[in-house]
Amino acid sequence: MIETLKFLIFDNLIYILAIVIGVILTVAYLTYFERKVIAFMHARMGPNRVGPWGLLQPFADVLKLLTKEIIFPKNANKFLFLIAPIITLATAFAAWAVVPFQDGWVLADINAGLVYVLAMTSLGVYGVIIAGWASNSKYALLGALRSAAQIVSYEIAMGFALVGVLVAAGTLNLSDIVRAQEGGIVNWYVWPLFPLFIIYYISGVAETNRAPFDVAEGESEIVAGFHVEYSGAAFALFFLGEYANMIIISALTAIMFLGGWFSPFPGDSWIAQPSIFWFLAKTSIFLYAFFWFRASLPRYRYDQIMRLGWKVFIPITIVWIMVVAVMKVYHIGPWWN
Amino acid sequence: MIISPELFQQIIFYVFATFTVGSAMAVVSVKNTIYSALFLVLCFFNTAVLWLLIEAEFLAITLVLVYVGAVMVLFLFVVMMLDVKQLKASQLKQSYTKAALLIAAAMLVELMMLFAYKLSGQIPTNELVRQEQGYSNVAEVGMELFTKYVYPFEIAAVILLVAIVAAIMLTMRKRDGNKQMDAAKQININPAERMRVVSMPAEKGQSQVHEQNRGEDS
Numbered sequence: 001m002i003e004t005l006k007f008l009i010f011d012n013l014i015y016i017l018a019i020v021i022g023v024i025l026t027v028a029y030l031t032y033f034e035r036k037v038i039a040f041m042h043a044r045m046g047p048n049r050v051g052p053w054g055l056l057q058p059f060a061d062v063l064k065l066l067t068k069e070i071i072f073p074k075n076a077n078k079f080l081f082l083i084a085p086i087i088t089l090a091t092a093f094a095a096w097a098v099v100p101f102q103d104g105w106v107l108a109d110i111n112a113g114l115v116y117v118l119a120m121t122s123l124g125v126y127g128v129i130i131a132g133w134a135s136n137s138k139y140a141l142l143g144a145l146r147s148a149a150q151i152v153s154y155e156i157a158m159g160f161a162l163v164g165v166l167v168a169a170g171t172l173n174l175s176d177i178v179r180a181q182e183g184g185i186v187n188w189y190v191w192p193l194f195p196l197f198i199i200y201y202i203s204g205v206a207e208t209n210r211a212p213f214d215v216a217e218g219e220s221e222i223v224a225g226f227h228v229e230y231s232g233a234a235f236a237l238f239f240l241g242e243y244a245n246m247i248i249i250s251a252l253t254a255i256m257f258l259g260g261w262f263s264p265f266p267g268d269s270w271i272a273q274p275s276i277f278w279f280l281a282k283t284s285i286f287l288y289a290f291f292w293f294r295a296s297l298p299r300y301r302y303d304q305i306m307r308l309g310w311k312v313f314i315p316i317t318i319v320w321i322m323v324v325a326v327m328k329v330y331h332i333g334p335w336w337n
Numbered sequence: 338m339i340i341s342p343e344l345f346q347q348i349i350f351y352v353f354a355t356f357t358v359g360s361a362m363a364v365v366s367v368k369n370t371i372y373s374a375l376f377l378v379l380c381f382f383n384t385a386v387l388w389l390l391i392e393a394e395f396l397a398i399t400l401v402l403v404y405v406g407a408v409m410v411l412f413l414f415v416v417m418m419l420d421v422k423q424l425k426a427s428q429l430k431q432s433y434t435k436a437a438l439l440i441a442a443a444m445l446v447e448l449m450m451l452f453a454y455k456l457s458g459q460i461p462t463n464e465l466v467r468q469e470q471g472y473s474n475v476a477e478v479g480m481e482l483f484t485k486y487v488y489p490f491e492i493a494a495v496i497l498l499v500a501i502v503a504a505i506m507l508t509m510r511k512r513d514g515n516k517q518m519d520a521a522k523q524i525n526i527n528p529a530e531r532m533r534v535v536s537m538p539a540e541k542g543q544s545q546v547h548e549q550n551r552g553e554d555s
């Protein structure tokens with residue numbers, strides 16, 4: 001009895017710390033990577049002054065943000081103003097609890113993992129709404145409303161895409177979803193669920209308010225959206241939350257459609273072994289795509305965003321869920337033999 | 338001090354039950370409507386934790402997903418857009434307090450009668466039936482819904498669909514002069530009809546002009 005409690009508290013604390021520190025460090029270097037990638041696409045140099053090849057730039061940025069003053073706007077609601085970035089960050093980190101990094105490497109192997117992830121990512125919108133309202137600024141409120149409408153809309157398409165995965169795998173447990181894709185690159189769900197894969201990833205980009213769906217920030221119209229009044233460490237938390245959400249979207253796409261920790265190569269050689277390396281590599285591809293979109297696509301118009309979410313994605317997902325169900329019932333190979 | 342898991346669970350239950358009741362009271366007692374909505378969110382969260390304690394994890398997470406993640410977001414949306422004046426204490430007192438108290442008292446008595454007399458035999462008194470590890474109540478809920486309760490489930494789904502369609506039809510008004518964009522038309526345009534590419538000889542670059550000027554100066 002005491003042993004279980006001790007296990008619950010101490011071992012889990014160590015795992016949680018490992019995941020959180022890992023995510024924070026990844027976020028730090030993700031910002032560096034983003035600036036380098038976009039600079040490369042723009043034929044610029046990118047950060048190259050702090051440390052060798054600019055590798056210490058993220059730490060310089062963090063120190064700068066932490067030492068800056070947090071300014072409260074006039075008549076802002078102080079409690080909500082401070083709690084909004086915390087909500088954004090906490091929900092972004094909480095979703096990591098059910099992500100399987102490798103077979104058995106998961107903090108909480110719960111049966112309703114997929115629903116849990118969807119619930120946690122949908123809670124992130126509270127940080128945005130509360131920040132926009134508590135700032136007592138019209139730009140922040142407009143940005144928050146834009147962002148909230150966008151997140152709520154794309155969550156439906158995202159949820160339906162997840163239903164497709166659920167039908168295909170027959171389970172909500174993320175580890176079991178990966179295990180259902182065992183047996184080589186053709187067994188991955190990216191092939192039978194291809195439209196859902198595309199829709200899930202694009203909805204993920206919209207959900208994290210990244211370009212080309214970044215009307216919530218829209219610097220030319222509403223300056224910076226919901227976090228326009230934030231400075232210093234509070235702004236850093238929003239930043240951290242946004243990037244942690246990007247990583248989780250990429251990781252989930254890798255888990256649900258690209259077979260998580262499984263290797264794309266057949267055979268018995270070292271390169272064909274399933275490992276965390278493959279999971280991280282697949283996640284990185286999607287993270288790179290985030291920056292690729294940002295560097296190459298112009299911002300969508302707001303009505304186009306809504307049209308894409310409601311009139312294009314949702315009908316396609318509903319039709320494809322039916323297709324997947326039929327394929328599963330008739331045991332179409334190689335996925336459902 | 339040694340805490341047994343049972344006691345630990347009891348403590349968790351009472352802490353979250355207190356929060357549930359407290360936040361539910363706060364929903365109706367705070368004057369700021371935004372706070373009211375946020376307290377309702379807190380109340381849903383604590384209820385979800387209570388459900389987790391009786392091993393209904395699917396229902397608990399769905400509660401958070403549907404009510405907190407979707408319904409309350411729309412509530413907050415509306416509350417923020419409305420210009421609600423904060424009521425003064427005197428206004429609150431005189432309005433419906435007496436009637437509200439009467440209804441609340443009647444409901445309390447009804448509930449007590451229901452649970453103390455009618456249903457007292459049906460309330461399980463023994464320990465909660467614990468399932469072994471690996472038991473998935475997601476599959477159980479799905480099975481029950483689509484076999485035993487399939488007609489009520491489908492009827493509820495149809496009612497929800499009708500409500501969605503009705504809500505959209507009620508708010509959608511066609512009026513004259515309403516400018517709407519037709520995406521198909523926008524996509525199917527022919528660039529050749531709208532713009533002309535003109536080829537013209539390259540002009541001399543600005544920097545070369547500077548070079549020449551400098552040469553003349555020196």
